[in-house]
Amino acid sequence: KKQMWPGMEVKNIQFSTIAANPVTKIVEARSAFGRAVIVDQTQCEIQIYPFYELINANKGRNQSIGIYSAPAGKINLGVSVQNFIEGACPESTKGGIYEGDMKRMIYASNALQTNFVLPNGFIIRDHELICKPQIFNALGLDCDSFIPLNGLSKAFVFDAQHPHIMDIEFEDGRVIRPTSLPKLAMHGPVLVQNGEDVSKKVLYRPNPDSEAPYSLDPDNPHHQSILRLPKGAVEGCEVNYPPPTTMTSFTAFGIHQDKRIIFVSMFEELRHQGKGTNSGITLFEMADLLLNHLDAQQAILGGGSADTQQFLRGDQPQFMVAPFRTRPFGQGGRAEVEGVRGLGAIIAVLAN
Numbered sequence: 001k002k003q004m005w006p007g008m009e010v011k012n013i014q015f016s017t018i019a020a021n022p023v024t025k026i027v028e029a030r031s032a033f034g035r036a037v038i039v040d041q042t043q044c045e046i047q048i049y050p051f052y053e054l055i056n057a058n059k060g061r062n063q064s065i066g067i068y069s070a071p072a073g074k075i076n077l078g079v080s081v082q083n084f085i086e087g088a089c090p091e092s093t094k095g096g097i098y099e100g101d102m103k104r105m106i107y108a109s110n111a112l113q114t115n116f117v118l119p120n121g122f123i124i125r126d127h128e129l130i131c132k133p134q135i136f137n138a139l140g141l142d143c144d145s146f147i148p149l150n151g152l153s154k155a156f157v158f159d160a161q162h163p164h165i166m167d168i169e170f171e172d173g174r175v176i177r178p179t180s181l182p183k184l185a186m187h188g189p190v191l192v193q194n195g196e197d198v199s200k201k202v203l204y205r206p207n208p209d210s211e212a213p214y215s216l217d218p219d220n221p222h223h224q225s226i227l228r229l230p231k232g233a234v235e236g237c238e239v240n241y242p243p244p245t246t247m248t249s250f251t252a253f254g255i256h257q258d259k260r261i262i263f264v265s266m267f268e269e270l271r272h273q274g275k276g277t278n279s280g281i282t283l284f285e286m287a288d289l290l291l292n293h294l295d296a297q298q299a300i301l302g303g304g305s306a307d308t309q310q311f312l313r314g315d316q317p318q319f320m321v322a323p324f325r326t327r328p329f330g331q332g333g334r335a336e337v338e339g340v341r342g343l344g345a346i347i348a349v350l351a352n
Helices: 081-085 099-104 283-292
Strands: 002-005 008-020 027-039 044-050 105-110 122-125 128-131 151-157 164-171 174-177 184-187 190-193 250-256 261-267 296-304 309-312 322-326 335-339 345-351
Touching: 008 261, 008 283, 027 309, 044 122, 044 184, 081 105, 081 309, 099 105, 099 345, 105 261, 105 296, 122 151, 151 296, 164 296, 184 296, 190 283, 250 283, 261 283, 261 309, 283 296
Parallel strands: none
Antiparallel strands: 002 008, 008 027, 027 261, 044 345, 105 309, 105 345, 122 128, 122 184, 151 164, 151 184, 164 174, 190 296, 250 261, 250 296, 322 335
């Protein structure tokens, strides 16, 4: 570990295990590498920058630009971490990102749970709820219709004096409690709560009524199956992949026992077009890493797979290379092109 800026500690992480692949049952070695950045909010500033083109994007049946019909290069409406720190598309953030912010930026990573795929994730910035809006009939990545936020969700609150995880209850996209929102927060499934591993409670929700390849055979689960959102309300603790078997790259956010904020990204090996790897970690292994190696008392999961990107000033940006995926409406096949994924929002640490 090393101290890089006042209020920031950096730990490089090497993960390796020899275990049975949960899908193939074959005993094999797996590995991943990553970095944990531990920040004292009283000495650094944390900010979230949303990219509204992606957040508002209608990926519906009748749109000429959307995931069902557009070429792969057209669906990537967000901004990668690398392009972000190099100043690409700053006008897509509400209120802009100022040159002074860029000069002070010492860390950046993805800030959304699955980029508004499942559930309809959200961030809170300047006490404002930011999620896919019904006014645009904006769809999630695997949705056929708009699904508003409903039920109880968890939000990680970046409060310098009292960082914590809070409940936010929604009804048809409206917040019904609490009556006032925090200044800065982000949504995600909870991995660690009150010093205990609760990752086994994260729910996996395939569509039981859909046809292959959208649903999984419970007797022969495949961690790379394409999943489809079921109809109805979407609760805030669900993911669209099976947590015990999905081995990939992940970002997570935790609260250290001394109230510092933990940013951790774990990367599998580079993925080549059309091929997976035998590396990476599972959601459960990320929870263990946070609790038992990084002393997190509270933690939520961020984005995974090619959402996982991280910049630390003084180092080259790290990110997962993976295919962008597109498919015609209602069909399982996806055309693929390799690249670095654009993100719906980026979280950054700025030096005071």
